[in-house]
Amino acid sequence: MASDDVWILGINMTKFGKHTDKDTVDLASQAAMAALADGGVTMADMGVIAAGCLMGQGGIAQMIQKQIGQTGIPAYNVSNACATGATALRVAYMSIKSGECDFGLAVGVEKLSGVGLLSGGSRKDDGKTWNRAGRYGAVAATDGRIGTDTMPGVFAQVGMEYAHKYGGADFALFAGISEKNHAHSTLNPLAAYQKRFTLDEIMNDMMIAYPNTRAMCSANCDGGAAAVLVSDAKLKTLSLEQQRRAVKISASILTSDPYQEACQVLPDVNTLTRRAAEQAYAKAGIGPEDLDLVELHDCFATAELVHYDNLMLCEPGGAADFFKSGATWRDGSMPVNVSGGLESKGHPIAATGIANVWEVCHHLRNEAGDRQIQGAKVGLAHVIGLGSACGIHILEKSGL
Amino acid sequence: MSFALPRGCLILKTAPVPEQIPFVEYLQLAPTPHLVAHQCTSCGARFFDRRNACASCFGTSFEDASIATEGTVRSFTIVSFAAPGIPVPFVSAIIDCDGTSVRGNLTNVSADPEHVSLGMKVRLTTYTVGADEAGTEAVGFAFEPAA
Numbered sequence A: 001m002a003s004d005d006v007w008i009l010g011i012n013m014t015k016f017g018k019h020t021d022k023d024t025v026d027l028a029s030q031a032a033m034a035a036l037a038d039g040g041v042t043m044a045d046m047g048v049i050a051a052g053c054l055m056g057q058g059g060i061a062q063m064i065q066k067q068i069g070q071t072g073i074p075a076y077n078v079s080n081a082c083a084t085g086a087t088a089l090r091v092a093y094m095s096i097k098s099g100e101c102d103f104g105l106a107v108g109v110e111k112l113s114g115v116g117l118l119s120g121g122s123r124k125d126d127g128k129t130w131n132r133a134g135r136y137g138a139v140a141a142t143d144g145r146i147g148t149d150t151m152p153g154v155f156a157q158v159g160m161e162y163a164h165k166y167g168g169a170d171f172a173l174f175a176g177i178s179e180k181n182h183a184h185s186t187l188n189p190l191a192a193y194q195k196r197f198t199l200d201e202i203m204n205d206m207m208i209a210y211p212n213t214r215a216m217c218s219a220n221c222d223g224g225a226a227a228v229l230v231s232d233a234k235l236k237t238l239s240l241e242q243q244r245r246a247v248k249i250s251a252s253i254l255t256s257d258p259y260q261e262a263c264q265v266l267p268d269v270n271t272l273t274r275r276a277a278e279q280a281y282a283k284a285g286i287g288p289e290d291l292d293l294v295e296l297h298d299c300f301a302t303a304e305l306v307h308y309d310n311l312m313l314c315e316p317g318g319a320a321d322f323f324k325s326g327a328t329w330r331d332g333s334m335p336v337n338v339s340g341g342l343e344s345k346g347h348p349i350a351a352t353g354i355a356n357v358w359e360v361c362h363h364l365r366n367e368a369g370d371r372q373i374q375g376a377k378v379g380l381a382h383v384i385g386l387g388s389a390c391g392i393h394i395l396e397k398s399g400l
Numbered sequence B: 001m002s003f004a005l006p007r008g009c010l011i012l013k014t015a016p017v018p019e020q021i022p023f024v025e026y027l028q029l030a031p032t033p034h035l036v037a038h039q040c041t042s043c044g045a046r047f048f049d050r051r052n053a054c055a056s057c058f059g060t061s062f063e064d065a066s067i068a069t070e071g072t073v074r075s076f077t078i079v080s081f082a083a084p085g086i087p088v089p090f091v092s093a094i095i096d097c098d099g100t101s102v103r104g105n106l107t108n109v110s111a112d113p114e115h116v117s118l119g120m121k122v123r124l125t126t127y128t129v130g131a132d133e134a135g136t137e138a139v140g141f142a143f144e145p146a147a
Protein backbone atom coordinates (compact mmCIF):
# COMPACT_ATOMS: atom_id res chain seq x y z
CA MET A 1 0.00 0.00 0.00
CA ALA A 2 1.51 3.31 -1.07
CA SER A 3 1.67 6.22 1.35
CA ASP A 4 1.59 9.88 0.42
CA ASP A 5 5.30 10.20 1.18
CA VAL A 6 7.52 12.03 -1.27
CA TRP A 7 11.09 10.88 -1.90
CA ILE A 8 14.25 12.29 -3.36
CA LEU A 9 15.16 9.94 -6.19
CA GLY A 10 18.12 11.77 -7.66
CA ILE A 11 20.13 14.76 -6.54
CA ASN A 12 23.27 16.60 -7.57
CA MET A 13 25.30 19.70 -6.94
CA THR A 14 27.99 21.11 -9.21
CA LYS A 15 31.38 22.00 -7.85
CA PHE A 16 30.96 25.36 -6.10
CA GLY A 17 33.52 27.98 -7.02
CA LYS A 18 34.41 30.03 -10.03
CA HIS A 19 32.99 28.80 -13.34
CA THR A 20 34.25 31.30 -15.90
CA ASP A 21 33.27 29.09 -18.85
CA LYS A 22 29.66 28.50 -17.79
CA ASP A 23 26.64 30.76 -17.33
CA THR A 24 23.73 30.13 -14.97
CA VAL A 25 21.80 28.13 -17.58
CA ASP A 26 24.83 25.87 -18.17
CA LEU A 27 25.30 25.27 -14.44
CA ALA A 28 21.60 24.67 -13.81
CA SER A 29 21.37 22.28 -16.76
CA GLN A 30 24.47 20.40 -15.66
CA ALA A 31 23.02 19.88 -12.18
CA ALA A 32 19.57 18.99 -13.52
CA MET A 33 20.85 16.39 -15.99
CA ALA A 34 23.09 14.88 -13.32
CA ALA A 35 20.17 14.69 -10.89
CA LEU A 36 18.03 12.96 -13.53
CA ALA A 37 20.84 10.50 -14.26
CA ASP A 38 21.36 9.93 -10.53
CA GLY A 39 17.67 9.03 -10.24
CA GLY A 40 17.67 6.86 -13.37
CA VAL A 41 14.92 8.91 -15.06
CA THR A 42 14.62 11.46 -17.88
CA MET A 43 12.80 14.71 -18.60
CA ALA A 44 10.06 12.58 -20.19
CA ASP A 45 9.15 11.39 -16.69
CA MET A 46 8.98 14.84 -15.07
CA GLY A 47 5.54 16.27 -14.33
CA VAL A 48 6.69 19.62 -12.99
CA ILE A 49 9.80 21.82 -12.86
CA ALA A 50 10.47 24.52 -10.28
CA ALA A 51 13.62 26.59 -10.50
CA GLY A 52 15.21 29.71 -9.10
CA CYS A 53 18.08 32.07 -9.85
CA LEU A 54 17.80 35.00 -7.49
CA MET A 55 20.06 37.41 -9.32
CA GLY A 56 18.92 36.28 -12.76
CA GLN A 57 16.60 37.86 -15.28
CA GLY A 58 13.70 35.49 -14.57
CA GLY A 59 12.38 32.53 -16.52
CA ILE A 60 15.22 30.21 -15.48
CA ALA A 61 12.87 27.18 -15.42
CA GLN A 62 11.99 27.59 -19.10
CA MET A 63 15.61 28.31 -19.99
CA ILE A 64 16.60 25.00 -18.38
CA GLN A 65 13.85 23.21 -20.30
CA LYS A 66 15.19 24.62 -23.57
CA GLN A 67 18.63 23.21 -22.67
CA ILE A 68 17.58 19.76 -21.52
CA GLY A 69 14.05 18.98 -22.69
CA GLN A 70 10.84 20.87 -23.47
CA THR A 71 7.86 18.69 -22.66
CA GLY A 72 5.20 21.29 -21.90
CA ILE A 73 4.98 20.57 -18.17
CA PRO A 74 4.12 23.35 -15.70
CA ALA A 75 7.20 25.44 -14.95
CA TYR A 76 7.46 27.54 -11.79
CA ASN A 77 10.05 30.27 -11.39
CA VAL A 78 10.60 30.90 -7.72
CA SER A 79 12.33 33.70 -5.86
CA ASN A 80 12.55 33.64 -2.09
CA ALA A 81 15.90 35.18 -1.13
CA CYS A 82 18.35 32.61 0.28
CA ALA A 83 15.45 30.17 0.68
CA THR A 84 14.89 30.07 -3.09
CA GLY A 85 16.30 26.56 -3.58
CA ALA A 86 14.33 25.15 -0.66
CA THR A 87 11.23 26.83 -2.05
CA ALA A 88 11.76 25.26 -5.48
CA LEU A 89 12.16 21.88 -3.81
CA ARG A 90 8.96 22.44 -1.88
CA VAL A 91 7.01 23.44 -5.01
CA ALA A 92 7.96 20.12 -6.63
CA TYR A 93 7.11 18.36 -3.34
CA MET A 94 3.67 20.00 -3.16
CA SER A 95 2.89 19.17 -6.78
CA ILE A 96 3.52 15.50 -6.09
CA LYS A 97 1.73 15.66 -2.74
CA SER A 98 -1.33 17.15 -4.46
CA GLY A 99 -1.49 14.18 -6.80
CA GLU A 100 -0.87 16.26 -9.92
CA CYS A 101 2.22 14.30 -10.89
CA ASP A 102 4.56 11.49 -9.81
CA PHE A 103 7.92 13.10 -10.62
CA GLY A 104 9.18 16.63 -10.15
CA LEU A 105 12.44 18.48 -10.81
CA ALA A 106 13.75 21.30 -8.61
CA VAL A 107 16.75 23.41 -9.58
CA GLY A 108 18.63 26.31 -8.02
CA VAL A 109 21.54 28.17 -9.57
CA GLU A 110 23.55 31.34 -9.07
CA LYS A 111 26.67 33.06 -10.36
CA LEU A 112 28.19 35.27 -7.70
CA SER A 113 31.94 35.00 -8.23
CA GLY A 114 33.48 38.42 -8.00
CA VAL A 115 30.32 40.01 -6.66
CA GLY A 116 31.24 42.29 -3.78
CA LEU A 117 29.38 43.07 -0.65
CA LEU A 118 25.69 42.23 -0.74
CA SER A 119 23.79 45.09 0.81
CA GLY A 120 20.21 46.13 1.01
CA GLY A 121 19.97 49.64 -0.25
CA SER A 122 21.76 52.29 -2.17
CA ARG A 123 20.28 55.02 -4.26
CA LYS A 124 21.36 57.75 -6.58
CA ASP A 125 20.80 61.31 -5.44
CA ASP A 126 21.07 64.24 -7.82
CA GLY A 127 22.57 66.35 -5.03
CA LYS A 128 20.71 69.45 -6.16
CA THR A 129 17.67 69.38 -3.95
CA TRP A 130 16.63 66.98 -1.23
CA ASN A 131 13.81 64.70 -2.31
CA ARG A 132 11.97 62.38 -0.01
CA ALA A 133 11.69 58.81 -1.23
CA GLY A 134 11.12 55.31 0.03
CA ARG A 135 9.12 53.95 2.93
CA TYR A 136 10.75 56.27 5.46
CA GLY A 137 10.63 59.45 3.40
CA ALA A 138 14.42 59.64 3.49
CA VAL A 139 16.25 62.41 1.62
CA ALA A 140 19.22 60.14 0.84
CA ALA A 141 20.19 56.47 1.21
CA THR A 142 19.69 55.28 4.79
CA ASP A 143 22.19 52.39 4.60
CA GLY A 144 25.17 53.43 6.69
CA ARG A 145 23.47 56.53 8.05
CA ILE A 146 20.72 54.82 10.01
CA GLY A 147 22.40 51.55 10.89
CA THR A 148 23.49 49.03 8.29
CA ASP A 149 21.79 47.10 5.52
CA THR A 150 24.92 45.13 4.64
CA MET A 151 24.44 41.41 5.18
CA PRO A 152 27.62 40.89 7.28
CA GLY A 153 26.47 43.75 9.52
CA VAL A 154 22.87 42.62 9.83
CA PHE A 155 23.92 39.08 10.77
CA ALA A 156 26.61 40.40 13.09
CA GLN A 157 23.81 42.15 14.97
CA VAL A 158 21.77 38.94 14.97
CA GLY A 159 24.63 37.15 16.74
CA MET A 160 25.42 40.03 19.07
CA GLU A 161 21.77 40.25 20.08
CA TYR A 162 21.98 36.60 21.14
CA ALA A 163 25.24 37.32 22.98
CA HIS A 164 23.57 40.17 24.83
CA LYS A 165 20.52 38.09 25.73
CA TYR A 166 22.27 34.97 26.96
CA GLY A 167 25.96 35.80 27.39
CA GLY A 168 28.83 33.41 26.77
CA ALA A 169 29.40 34.37 23.15
CA ASP A 170 32.24 36.66 22.10
CA PHE A 171 34.43 37.35 19.07
CA ALA A 172 36.60 34.27 19.72
CA LEU A 173 33.58 31.99 20.00
CA PHE A 174 32.07 33.23 16.75
CA ALA A 175 35.46 32.81 15.08
CA GLY A 176 35.61 29.28 16.49
CA ILE A 177 32.46 28.39 14.56
CA SER A 178 34.19 29.52 11.39
CA GLU A 179 37.29 27.51 12.33
CA LYS A 180 35.10 24.39 12.55
CA ASN A 181 33.41 24.90 9.20
CA HIS A 182 36.64 25.66 7.35
CA ALA A 183 38.17 22.53 8.91
CA HIS A 184 35.19 20.48 7.74
CA SER A 185 35.53 21.82 4.19
CA THR A 186 38.91 20.13 3.71
CA LEU A 187 37.03 16.86 3.23
CA ASN A 188 34.56 18.24 0.67
CA PRO A 189 35.95 18.25 -2.89
CA LEU A 190 32.95 20.25 -4.13
CA ALA A 191 33.52 23.13 -1.69
CA ALA A 192 34.62 26.48 -3.13
CA TYR A 193 37.36 26.70 -0.50
CA GLN A 194 39.04 23.73 1.17
CA LYS A 195 41.50 25.50 3.39
CA ARG A 196 41.79 25.08 7.11
CA PHE A 197 42.43 28.27 9.12
CA THR A 198 43.62 28.69 12.68
CA LEU A 199 41.53 30.70 15.11
CA ASP A 200 44.18 33.43 15.01
CA GLU A 201 44.11 33.58 11.24
CA ILE A 202 40.34 33.94 11.29
CA MET A 203 40.32 36.62 13.98
CA ASN A 204 43.09 38.57 12.28
CA ASP A 205 41.59 38.33 8.81
CA MET A 206 40.12 41.48 7.29
CA MET A 207 37.31 42.81 9.48
CA ILE A 208 34.07 43.17 7.52
CA ALA A 209 31.49 43.86 10.23
CA TYR A 210 32.58 43.13 13.79
CA PRO A 211 32.62 40.40 14.90
CA ASN A 212 32.50 38.92 11.38
CA THR A 213 35.86 38.89 9.62
CA ARG A 214 36.14 37.87 5.97
CA ALA A 215 36.68 34.20 6.83
CA MET A 216 33.47 34.27 8.86
CA CYS A 217 31.34 35.39 5.89
CA SER A 218 29.72 33.12 3.32
CA ALA A 219 31.72 32.79 0.16
CA ASN A 220 30.27 34.36 -2.98
CA CYS A 221 30.67 31.76 -5.71
CA ASP A 222 29.03 30.05 -8.68
CA GLY A 223 27.11 26.82 -8.45
CA GLY A 224 24.00 24.85 -9.23
CA ALA A 225 22.05 22.09 -7.52
CA ALA A 226 19.08 20.00 -8.58
CA ALA A 227 16.83 17.29 -7.18
CA VAL A 228 14.37 14.81 -8.69
CA LEU A 229 11.41 13.97 -6.46
CA VAL A 230 9.08 11.00 -6.76
CA SER A 231 5.83 9.83 -5.19
CA ASP A 232 5.81 6.79 -2.93
CA ALA A 233 3.50 4.91 -5.30
CA LYS A 234 5.77 5.47 -8.29
CA LEU A 235 8.94 4.71 -6.32
CA LYS A 236 7.54 1.28 -5.49
CA THR A 237 7.42 0.48 -9.23
CA LEU A 238 11.11 1.35 -9.70
CA SER A 239 14.16 -0.86 -9.29
CA LEU A 240 15.32 -2.08 -5.89
CA GLU A 241 18.51 -0.04 -6.33
CA GLN A 242 16.51 3.14 -6.96
CA GLN A 243 14.36 2.40 -3.90
CA ARG A 244 17.40 1.69 -1.76
CA ARG A 245 19.08 4.97 -2.65
CA ALA A 246 15.90 7.04 -2.39
CA VAL A 247 15.78 9.43 0.57
CA LYS A 248 12.47 10.13 2.25
CA ILE A 249 11.38 13.73 2.76
CA SER A 250 9.95 13.32 6.25
CA ALA A 251 9.14 17.01 6.50
CA SER A 252 9.16 19.92 4.08
CA ILE A 253 8.39 23.16 5.87
CA LEU A 254 8.39 26.79 4.80
CA THR A 255 7.65 29.67 7.17
CA SER A 256 7.76 33.45 7.03
CA ASP A 257 8.38 35.72 9.97
CA PRO A 258 5.48 36.43 12.30
CA TYR A 259 5.27 39.96 13.68
CA GLN A 260 7.73 40.67 16.49
CA GLU A 261 8.33 44.03 18.13
CA ALA A 262 11.82 44.62 16.74
CA CYS A 263 11.47 43.02 13.31
CA GLN A 264 11.21 46.39 11.57
CA VAL A 265 14.71 47.37 12.68
CA LEU A 266 16.51 44.01 12.78
CA PRO A 267 15.26 41.01 10.82
CA ASP A 268 14.07 38.37 13.27
CA VAL A 269 15.63 35.18 11.93
CA ASN A 270 14.82 33.31 15.13
CA THR A 271 11.07 33.06 15.49
CA LEU A 272 10.37 31.74 11.99
CA THR A 273 13.22 29.22 12.23
CA ARG A 274 12.02 27.98 15.60
CA ARG A 275 8.49 27.64 14.25
CA ALA A 276 9.70 25.82 11.14
CA ALA A 277 11.74 23.47 13.34
CA GLU A 278 8.78 22.75 15.62
CA GLN A 279 6.59 21.99 12.62
CA ALA A 280 9.26 19.88 10.96
CA TYR A 281 9.92 17.72 14.04
CA ALA A 282 6.17 17.24 14.57
CA LYS A 283 5.64 16.30 10.93
CA ALA A 284 8.57 13.88 10.86
CA GLY A 285 7.65 12.44 14.23
CA ILE A 286 11.18 12.85 15.54
CA GLY A 287 13.06 15.17 17.87
CA PRO A 288 16.35 17.00 17.47
CA GLU A 289 18.06 14.21 19.45
CA ASP A 290 17.28 11.82 16.59
CA LEU A 291 19.32 13.82 14.05
CA ASP A 292 22.61 12.39 12.85
CA LEU A 293 23.70 15.56 11.03
CA VAL A 294 22.50 19.08 10.35
CA GLU A 295 23.27 21.47 7.51
CA LEU A 296 22.18 24.90 8.69
CA HIS A 297 22.35 28.37 7.20
CA ASP A 298 25.71 29.72 8.35
CA CYS A 299 25.65 32.69 5.99
CA PHE A 300 27.87 34.22 8.69
CA ALA A 301 29.52 32.64 11.71
CA THR A 302 27.29 34.80 13.92
CA ALA A 303 24.21 33.22 12.34
CA GLU A 304 25.22 29.61 13.01
CA LEU A 305 25.22 30.18 16.76
CA VAL A 306 21.61 31.38 16.96
CA HIS A 307 20.36 28.52 14.82
CA TYR A 308 21.75 25.91 17.27
CA ASP A 309 19.13 27.33 19.59
CA ASN A 310 16.42 27.93 16.98
CA LEU A 311 16.65 24.35 15.70
CA MET A 312 16.55 23.17 19.34
CA LEU A 313 19.87 21.37 19.04
CA CYS A 314 20.74 22.78 22.49
CA GLU A 315 19.02 24.03 25.61
CA PRO A 316 17.26 27.41 25.17
CA GLY A 317 19.92 30.10 25.62
CA GLY A 318 22.67 27.49 25.71
CA ALA A 319 24.12 27.79 22.21
CA ALA A 320 27.51 29.13 23.35
CA ASP A 321 28.08 26.30 25.83
CA PHE A 322 26.80 23.83 23.25
CA PHE A 323 29.41 24.98 20.74
CA LYS A 324 32.16 25.03 23.37
CA SER A 325 31.36 21.38 24.18
CA GLY A 326 32.55 20.43 20.70
CA ALA A 327 29.16 18.92 19.84
CA THR A 328 28.92 20.46 16.39
CA TRP A 329 32.31 19.32 15.08
CA ARG A 330 32.07 16.31 12.74
CA ASP A 331 33.18 13.95 15.52
CA GLY A 332 30.78 15.52 18.04
CA SER A 333 27.33 14.44 19.16
CA MET A 334 25.55 16.71 16.64
CA PRO A 335 27.68 17.35 13.55
CA VAL A 336 26.73 20.68 11.97
CA ASN A 337 27.81 21.75 8.49
CA VAL A 338 30.16 18.89 7.75
CA SER A 339 30.09 20.14 4.15
CA GLY A 340 32.06 23.20 5.25
CA GLY A 341 28.94 25.30 5.35
CA LEU A 342 28.31 28.48 3.44
CA GLU A 343 31.52 29.97 4.83
CA SER A 344 33.74 27.58 2.87
CA LYS A 345 31.55 25.37 0.67
CA GLY A 346 30.13 28.63 -0.69
CA HIS A 347 26.77 30.29 -1.06
CA PRO A 348 25.48 30.55 -4.63
CA ILE A 349 22.21 31.80 -3.21
CA ALA A 350 19.44 29.94 -5.07
CA ALA A 351 21.47 26.71 -5.19
CA THR A 352 22.07 26.64 -1.43
CA GLY A 353 18.65 25.30 -0.41
CA ILE A 354 19.12 22.21 -2.59
CA ALA A 355 22.87 21.79 -2.08
CA ASN A 356 22.37 21.40 1.66
CA VAL A 357 19.78 18.67 1.00
CA TRP A 358 22.29 17.01 -1.33
CA GLU A 359 24.87 16.99 1.45
CA VAL A 360 22.48 15.30 3.86
CA CYS A 361 21.34 12.78 1.21
CA HIS A 362 24.98 11.99 0.44
CA HIS A 363 25.50 10.83 4.04
CA LEU A 364 22.16 9.02 4.31
CA ARG A 365 23.08 7.08 1.17
CA ASN A 366 26.48 6.30 2.70
CA GLU A 367 28.17 7.88 -0.32
CA ALA A 368 30.02 10.75 1.37
CA GLY A 369 33.44 9.18 1.20
CA ASP A 370 36.05 10.72 3.49
CA ARG A 371 33.57 12.93 5.26
CA GLN A 372 30.88 10.27 5.75
CA ILE A 373 29.08 10.53 9.08
CA GLN A 374 28.98 6.84 9.92
CA GLY A 375 25.57 5.25 10.22
CA ALA A 376 23.67 8.46 9.40
CA LYS A 377 19.93 7.73 9.18
CA VAL A 378 18.25 11.12 9.69
CA GLY A 379 19.37 14.63 8.81
CA LEU A 380 18.06 18.16 8.68
CA ALA A 381 18.69 20.90 6.10
CA HIS A 382 17.89 24.51 6.97
CA VAL A 383 18.00 27.75 5.02
CA ILE A 384 16.85 31.24 5.78
CA GLY A 385 16.33 34.09 3.38
CA LEU A 386 16.03 37.59 4.72
CA GLY A 387 12.68 39.17 4.31
CA SER A 388 12.15 36.53 5.66
CA ALA A 389 11.62 32.92 4.61
CA CYS A 390 12.80 29.77 6.36
CA GLY A 391 12.91 26.35 4.73
CA ILE A 392 13.53 23.14 6.66
CA HIS A 393 13.70 19.65 5.22
CA ILE A 394 14.05 16.56 7.38
CA LEU A 395 15.41 13.62 5.42
CA GLU A 396 15.46 9.92 6.24
CA LYS A 397 17.41 7.01 4.86
CA SER A 398 15.44 4.33 3.05
CA GLY A 399 14.67 1.30 5.23
CA LEU A 400 15.62 -1.06 2.42
CA MET B 1 7.51 86.03 14.53
CA SER B 2 7.79 89.28 12.54
CA PHE B 3 8.08 92.97 13.31
CA ALA B 4 8.40 96.12 11.21
CA LEU B 5 11.76 97.82 11.14
CA PRO B 6 11.73 101.60 11.59
CA ARG B 7 12.30 103.33 8.29
CA GLY B 8 15.95 104.21 7.77
CA CYS B 9 17.22 101.80 10.38
CA LEU B 10 20.54 100.19 9.57
CA ILE B 11 20.13 96.49 8.96
CA LEU B 12 23.09 94.43 10.09
CA LYS B 13 23.85 91.76 7.56
CA THR B 14 24.17 88.40 9.24
CA ALA B 15 24.48 84.96 7.75
CA PRO B 16 21.04 83.53 7.06
CA VAL B 17 20.03 80.64 9.29
CA PRO B 18 19.81 77.69 6.89
CA GLU B 19 16.53 75.89 6.62
CA GLN B 20 16.71 72.46 8.22
CA ILE B 21 14.72 69.38 7.31
CA PRO B 22 14.78 65.98 8.99
CA PHE B 23 16.68 63.21 7.16
CA VAL B 24 13.70 60.88 7.52
CA GLU B 25 10.04 61.63 8.08
CA TYR B 26 9.98 59.86 11.43
CA LEU B 27 12.52 62.27 12.91
CA GLN B 28 10.94 65.38 14.40
CA LEU B 29 13.33 68.27 15.07
CA ALA B 30 11.13 70.55 17.19
CA PRO B 31 10.71 71.39 19.95
CA THR B 32 13.54 68.95 20.76
CA PRO B 33 14.67 66.21 18.41
CA HIS B 34 12.83 62.91 18.83
CA LEU B 35 11.50 60.03 16.78
CA VAL B 36 7.82 59.57 16.06
CA ALA B 37 6.20 56.26 15.16
CA HIS B 38 2.82 55.29 13.77
CA GLN B 39 1.27 53.44 16.69
CA CYS B 40 -1.57 50.97 16.18
CA THR B 41 -4.48 52.17 18.31
CA SER B 42 -5.62 48.57 18.88
CA CYS B 43 -2.46 46.76 19.99
CA GLY B 44 0.16 49.48 20.39
CA ALA B 45 2.59 48.09 17.78
CA ARG B 46 4.83 50.85 16.46
CA PHE B 47 6.01 51.37 12.89
CA PHE B 48 8.44 53.96 11.53
CA ASP B 49 7.05 53.61 8.01
CA ARG B 50 3.45 53.83 6.86
CA ARG B 51 1.37 50.66 6.95
CA ASN B 52 -1.98 49.85 5.40
CA ALA B 53 -2.87 47.74 8.40
CA CYS B 54 -1.06 46.73 11.56
CA ALA B 55 1.33 43.83 10.92
CA SER B 56 0.52 42.49 14.37
CA CYS B 57 -3.28 42.75 14.69
CA PHE B 58 -4.45 44.01 11.25
CA GLY B 59 -6.05 47.12 12.82
CA THR B 60 -6.21 50.08 10.46
CA SER B 61 -6.14 52.97 12.89
CA PHE B 62 -2.84 54.60 13.83
CA GLU B 63 -1.79 57.55 15.96
CA ASP B 64 1.54 59.30 16.40
CA ALA B 65 3.68 58.15 19.31
CA SER B 66 6.86 59.85 20.50
CA ILE B 67 9.74 57.46 21.12
CA ALA B 68 11.89 57.76 24.22
CA THR B 69 15.18 59.51 23.40
CA GLU B 70 17.24 57.41 25.80
CA GLY B 71 17.85 53.71 25.59
CA THR B 72 20.26 50.79 25.86
CA VAL B 73 22.26 49.08 23.15
CA ARG B 74 20.74 45.66 22.57
CA SER B 75 23.00 44.73 19.69
CA PHE B 76 25.67 46.34 17.55
CA THR B 77 28.17 45.74 14.82
CA ILE B 78 31.16 47.77 13.69
CA VAL B 79 30.93 48.07 9.94
CA SER B 80 34.22 48.27 8.05
CA PHE B 81 32.86 47.79 4.53
CA ALA B 82 29.97 50.00 3.50
CA ALA B 83 28.34 51.69 0.54
CA PRO B 84 30.39 54.39 -1.24
CA GLY B 85 30.36 57.70 0.61
CA ILE B 86 29.79 56.18 4.04
CA PRO B 87 32.73 56.81 6.37
CA VAL B 88 34.03 53.59 7.99
CA PRO B 89 34.35 52.15 10.46
CA PHE B 90 31.03 53.10 11.98
CA VAL B 91 28.88 51.52 14.65
CA SER B 92 25.40 50.32 13.71
CA ALA B 93 23.24 49.49 16.70
CA ILE B 94 19.84 48.27 17.77
CA ILE B 95 18.68 50.36 20.70
CA ASP B 96 15.92 49.54 23.12
CA CYS B 97 14.23 52.89 23.71
CA ASP B 98 11.91 52.13 26.59
CA GLY B 99 10.40 49.10 24.86
CA THR B 100 10.58 50.32 21.27
CA SER B 101 13.48 49.01 19.20
CA VAL B 102 15.25 51.65 17.14
CA ARG B 103 18.02 51.26 14.60
CA GLY B 104 20.73 53.87 14.27
CA ASN B 105 24.43 54.65 14.22
CA LEU B 106 26.36 55.34 17.39
CA THR B 107 28.28 58.59 17.40
CA ASN B 108 30.71 60.40 19.70
CA VAL B 109 32.25 57.06 20.59
CA SER B 110 35.31 55.36 19.22
CA ALA B 111 34.24 52.67 16.73
CA ASP B 112 36.02 49.74 18.34
CA PRO B 113 34.91 46.88 20.58
CA GLU B 114 36.76 48.35 23.56
CA HIS B 115 34.52 51.42 23.59
CA VAL B 116 31.19 50.01 22.47
CA SER B 117 29.47 47.43 24.59
CA LEU B 118 26.22 45.54 24.77
CA GLY B 119 23.89 47.14 27.29
CA MET B 120 25.53 50.57 27.18
CA LYS B 121 23.26 53.57 27.81
CA VAL B 122 22.80 55.95 24.91
CA ARG B 123 20.70 58.98 23.98
CA LEU B 124 19.44 60.47 20.73
CA THR B 125 21.41 63.25 19.13
CA THR B 126 21.32 64.96 15.74
CA TYR B 127 23.90 65.98 13.18
CA THR B 128 23.98 67.64 9.77
CA VAL B 129 24.10 65.08 6.98
CA GLY B 130 24.71 67.72 4.32
CA ALA B 131 23.16 70.61 2.42
CA ASP B 132 21.61 70.76 -1.02
CA GLU B 133 22.17 73.52 -3.61
CA ALA B 134 19.48 75.68 -2.03
CA GLY B 135 21.40 75.52 1.25
CA THR B 136 18.78 73.39 2.96
CA GLU B 137 20.38 71.18 5.57
CA ALA B 138 19.28 67.60 6.11
CA VAL B 139 19.51 66.70 9.79
CA GLY B 140 19.99 63.07 10.71
CA PHE B 141 19.88 61.28 14.02
CA ALA B 142 22.28 59.00 15.83
CA PHE B 143 22.84 57.85 19.39
CA GLU B 144 25.69 58.87 21.69
CA PRO B 145 26.84 57.50 25.02
CA ALA B 146 24.72 58.87 27.87
CA ALA B 147 27.29 59.77 30.51
Ligand SMILES: [Zn+2]
Pocket (backbone or CB within 6 Å): B040, B041, B042, B043, B044, B045, B054, B055, B056, B057, B058, B059
Ligand atom coordinates in the same frame (compact mmCIF):
# COMPACT_ATOMS: atom_id res chain seq x y z
ZN1 LIG C 1 -2.08 46.37 16.01
